[in-house]
Amino acid sequence: MVERYAPEAIEEKWRRRWQEADIYRTETFSSKPAFYCLEFFPYPSGEGLSVGHLRNYIPVDAMARYMRMRGYEVLHPMGWDAFGLPAEQDAIDKGIHPAVSTLKYAANYKRQLTMVGCGYDWSREINSSDPEYYKWTQWFFLLLYKRGLAYRGEGMQWWCPTCGALANEEVLSDGTCWRGHSGIEQRVLKQWFFKITDYADRLIEDLDLVDWPDTTKRMQVNWVGRSEGADVVFKTESGAELKVFTTRPDTLFGATFIVLAPEHPLVPELTTTKQRSQVEDYARRTAAVSEIDRASGVGGKTGVFTGSFANNPVNDEQIPIWVSDYVLLSYGTGAIMSVPAHDERDFEFAHKYDLPIRAVIAPDGWDGGKLAQAFTESGIMVNSPPHDGLPSEEGGNRIVAELERTGRGARSVAYRMRDWLISRQRYWGSPIPIVHCERCGEVPVPESDLPVVLPHVEDFQPRQSHRSPLESIEDWVNTTCPDCEGPARRETDTLGGFACSSWYYLRFISPHFSDGPFDARAAERWMPVDLYVGGSEHTVMHLLFARFWFKVMYDAGLTPFKEPFSSLRHQGMLLAEDGWLNAADARITGEAAVPRTADGAGVFEKPDSSSRLIYKAPPKAELEIKPERHKSNGAEWVAVRSGKMSKSMGNVVTPDAIVEKYGADCLRGYELFMAPMDGTLPWSENGLAGLQRFYQKLWDLVLFDGADRQAAGDAMALPDARRQAVRVINRAVKRCTEDISQLRFNTMIANGLMETLNDLYSVWTTELGQSDVGREIKEKLTLLIAPVAPHLAEELWERTGHEGHVVLAPWPEFDEKLAAAETLTIVVQVNGKLRDRLEVDHGIAEEMAKQLALASPAVIAQIDGKQIRRVVYVPGRLVNFVVS
């Protein structure tokens, strides 16, 4: 009986040794090539990390380890996105100051990450709520301000009398805040914006420079939303000019009415006395609806006639002006020309209010009759007198040229992206380094006075005043003007968290640098980030903002690079565990099914308690029961899915529990093996045992030549076994190298490691294991497993008599020739259906292969006197006889 693999006996030891030897320290300047890999820095929550979070950290750690073994100087840092609403809410709920609680929560994250063997250079740990850090966030604010990219404008803000300023997600559709308070309202406040729209085109174009998932790029392009078209001026009876934006100037003759956003500044002027009460009432109702509800079209399209008319510049028609909430003030000019024949929303609106619909582009085969629906494609123009018969594009160009000549319009581009609202009326954020002086107005705080330190106060409960809680800290707010030294007040809005996360990747490079936000020389060595990994859920906003800031730095000459993240990948989400529930415990009511749960004891029990149930229910959770059913063990089962992991559902699985039961390496291996990195799937503890068995098998082979196992190789002659083992290990190194470098950890483990081990066992003997070849194979296996299971690898490395740390040893090489299979399998098909396989030598001649295939009894039986019409031959792959 040989010693068994026992993670609890080895893992702690290696983590301690790594720490003592400080092996994850990164030299800012060294002779090695640089590799910078980074995860989205986390907000440290009081709940700690779950196994779901680790789907982000473990793959990047494995990649960092691989690149280190490839000879790179690897920068893999970690820090904390500690400012923001959740930390402030948590503090209010628990009565602990966020400056204290975030440190505590971050320390717990650090402990957990260390526990699962993630190797960060902790000397570079940063915290966005540290004045040392936010000094430079403020510095960047001033950089944007000086470059004309930060300005104060009017912005709408939700406000709850109890909770203060609300984020959009905190506003429920029933008109209450998410903590249940009623009386919330939307108010116009002076707020700070960044002019990201100035960078709209570059944010689209420069996506060509980076290796990002296509879907992510597409999302960013759609978010920026560039569309080309024309501005058209409609004159009203009162002489006012109404400018509208259209992407379809070719349909201008079909414009039969105008629609304005209810908030449009010309609405009061254009509304006739008769219509006034209706229009004002409509505007008031619209203001009470959140933008999200307005956007999702709850309740169908509505609108009101203003009583006024406007003149269509191309045909001199007088068309009515309406207001409707489907037109948004923030896009284009806040007004549209409505062409119901060729736009679906306009069509719907025209139908509802009985407005004229005139086709000006002829659909294919159109008989000139009424359209049953909007025809939105381009085509041949009709009912557009001078342009009839022209294709859309040419006619549209002529119409725009005509408008430009008469001064009634011009070519134009619209973006749907809006400027970035950065103001927060909250305590827990970086102060905005601006002072309001009675004489000089808005004055930036001089660089030498940074940071503007957030005052430490115990009471940061929201105020009724519609301003930040900072407003009431008089001795902080009252200050002197940097310019005239007269009395002045500090800006009391704070910066939203997206500001902190727009540059943190630079701070890691020189975290203690004091002459600027980062050391330019060091940044030139490390930027751009080589691998950036995070969830896809927040990527549009954060990634656009960070790219925008970086481009501002580029324009200011702070960096020679245009893009901060050259390669980006997403990790998938882990859902809570699925399970099967005995159908006897589910109350099935038609489509819906409701589990019978007593009181949230954690386990469903049959009413008579006679049998064990597979599914453990999270307490008080509403479970979704899938329509799938399955019969086994004499019972009927229904599939149950409980969705996302969350504390309120009580279904969060922590790494602590798993590490205690299986060890860190098992958890790491399982997280990497369970699915591709970007796949979303439910957590399940079942597979962990498989990783444990795999490590046990590896342990047995490397340390004991599989002594306690059946020695299948005994039947084989040593030279044969040796030859095969060499091929297997070369193939393994090849597969592992290819897979890990493309972040395909699941197939790296399945085929590169597990299958390899199975194959080795089928030829292994003690004699082989004790030979030079055997020892070399065991050494390579240990190196290959190191990025996945570093603790186990170190233990094997040491026990097989090696010096130093395996996690710092060079990655093994392979020989392409030795990795190749000895023979080739050629597939034989008849009419595309598999009938036989041939084992042949490499480089077999085509004629030979065809002859062998034709001699196959299975093929002869299938052809059976039929005529061979054709023979398809794919070298090294297949022979296919086409017969009839």
Next chain:
RNA sequence: GCCGAAGUGGCGGAAUUGGUAGACGCGCUGGUCUCAAAAACCAGUGAGGGCAACCUCGUGUCGGUUCGAUCCCGACCUUCGGCACCA
């Protein structure tokens, strides 16, 4: 409503991107060991048929292209994610 992605055994997934469908792992079944159980090991495991060699069907559904389709094209269904009705 719009945009994006995905549908493969009981489960997670694999398939050199048009050429052996189901690698690897879990689970399950049978066996060895044991007084017994667990663990470990060995064998089997898409469905149907056949004593067997084998045969038929099979990658959400229906069509199409092709010698050959999980992969390409068209229509549809379902699920997940995002949304700011974008003129």
